[in-house]
Amino acid sequence: MAQKTQKRKKHIPQRTCVGCRTVQPKRSMTRLVRTPEGVQIDLTGKLPGRGAYLHNLRSCWEAGLKGSLARALKTELTAKDNKRLLAFMETLDNHAETEA
Numbered sequence: 001m002a003q004k005t006q007k008r009k010k011h012i013p014q015r016t017c018v019g020c021r022t023v024q025p026k027r028s029m030t031r032l033v034r035t036p037e038g039v040q041i042d043l044t045g046k047l048p049g050r051g052a053y054l055h056n057l058r059s060c061w062e063a064g065l066k067g068s069l070a071r072a073l074k075t076e077l078t079a080k081d082n083k084r085l086l087a088f089m090e091t092l093d094n095h096a097e098t099e100a
Contacts, residue, residue, distance in 0.1 A: 015053040018072040019060030029053040030092075032085070034073040039081040041088055050074065061089040 013026040031042040033049040040047065052072035054060050065085060070077045077085075 017055045017060050018052045018068045019054050019057075019063035022055075024055065026053070029055055030088075032069065032073065034075050038078060039069075039073060039075070039085065041085070056092045058089060058092075061085070061092070 014023050015026045015029055016023050017029060026045070031045050031047075031051050031053055033040050033042045033047045033051045035047070035049050042051065050073055052064075052069055054064050054069070065077070065082060069085075
């Protein structure tokens with residue numbers, strides 16, 4: 001009797017965007033991490049610390065910077081953090097326009 005081998009569907013980690021609250025695959029989002037130095041952008045997804053995820057969309061970043069990101073990371077965003085995150089958000093917009 002021959003056994004049928006069924007391929008298992010590969011597990012894809014899901015995360016919730018703190019800006020729009022939708023669930024998407026982890027790899028399609030940007031991870032932000034709370035560190036003792038402040039909030040850092042974690043492009044590798046491997047930095048230690050409390051993390052939160054945002055889509056690479058301006059609307060999600062704006063909503064996140066209004067307060068949901070600070071709440072998710074359980075910290076207050078400093079002016080320096082906000083400036084760095086806004087600069088990164090601008091590079092995302094420029095990068096998205098060149099790909100389209």
